[in-house]
Amino acid sequence: MNKIKIMEASVKKWDRIIAGKGSDGGVFDCPPCRIFYVLICIGCPISEYTGKKFCKGSPYPDWYWHQIEEHGEFRKKVRCDECLRLATAMRNYMQEIVDHLKAEAEKKKKLKQNGP
Numbered sequence: 465m466n467k468i469k470i471m472e473a474s475v476k477k478w479d480r481i482i483a484g485k486g487s488d489g490g491v492f493d494c495p496p497c498r499i500f501y502v503l504i505c506i507g508c509p510i511s512e513y514t515g516k517k518f519c520k521g522s523p524y525p526d527w528y529w530h531q532i533e534e535h536g537e538f539r540k541k542v543r544c545d546e547c548l549r550l551a552t553a554m555r556n557y558m559q560e561i562v563d564h565l566k567a568e569a570e571k572k573k574k575l576k577q578n579g580p
């Protein structure tokens with residue numbers, strides 16, 4: 465299991481939402497949720513990054529509550545400028561985690577090269 469690939473898939477999911485071509489089905493179509501939600505987020509790259517569970521500490525709760533309070537639709541997608549802003553924040557946060565994981569992998573590689 466490659467956590468970088470999982471998070472890259474998550475960036476793509478949010479890219480599609482921003483482009484108006486996709487919707488957010490929460491845990492049902494979130495690449496890391498598919499693996500880690502049943503484990504109550506243990507091992508999830510988002511949870512490891514935020515230090516919290518269920519995407520708390522990420523931009524997701526703002527997106528979620530905006531969808532519920534402003535639009536009240538089951539299918540969460542971009543319906544107004546605020547949706548677009550929040551979806552972009554989420555997309556960028558997923559990318560930030562990809563960059564973080566890549567930097568960590570690079571660090572490990574260097575340690576191995578310099579190690580005994």
Ligand SMILES: [Zn+2]
Pocket residue numbers: 530534535542543544545546547548
């Ligand atoms: Zn909206």
